[in-house]
Every structure is written in structure tokens, then in C-alpha cells.
Amino acid sequence: MIKKLSSLVAIISFGACQHHAQPLPAVLSDGSEETLNLLKSEMAAALDRSRVQFGAGDLTQSPVFVIVPPPLGPNETRSTAIPERYRLEIQGQTCFAVHEKSDARIELQNTPCRAL
Secondary structure (H helix, E strand, C coil), X not given: CHHHHHXXXXXXXXXXXXXXXXXEEEEECCCCHHHHHHHXXXXXXXXXXXXXXXXXXXXXXXXXXXXXXXXXXXXXXXXXXXXXXXXXEEECCEEEEEECCCCCEEXXXXXXXXXX
């Protein structure tokens, strides 16, 4: 009886692992302006900013992207803000932007990406 119960637990545990896929590095599905704008829009909303600007890089080739600090205001001469690095990940069918320092995950509901 205990052997059967152990086997059943092992089978159920294995099945559960199959449904919780590990996150994989991802890139944008295509390099169109529309796809890039979707990512910018979702990141701006998640970060509570009116807009974001990305640093140089090709998000169809590399999962890492940088959001540069906002420009200085008219009465500012310097800023302590630093660029923030994120990486794209896909888990199942869902894309995420993951902050590299904090590992905070932002679900990207409209930005198409694919596993790298």
C-alpha cells in the first residue's frame, strides 16, 4: 500500500512540474516599430511614467534592455538617476520583463516575444 501511495505521489509531482515551466531567456518576436512601441507602452505603464526610452540594442537578438533615466527638467542641472537594466523572459506563453537587480517581474500582456 505504501509503495503504491509513493508511486502515486511521484507521478503527481512529476505532472505538476510539467505545468510550471521554468522561465527562459526571450527576445521580441519581431523588430517592428509596432512591437517596440508595445513594449515601451507596457514598461511605461508598469513604471508609472508617461513614456520610457530604451538604450541602444537589438531586442530581437538580445534579451537585455536598458531604460535610460528621464531627461532633466528645466530647473535641474544634474540627476542621480541611473539606467535600469531588464531582461526579457518567457514562461509558458507569457513574456516578462525582469529587473536585473531586484528580480521584480513585469508581465507583458501585449508584447510578443519568443524563447531565445
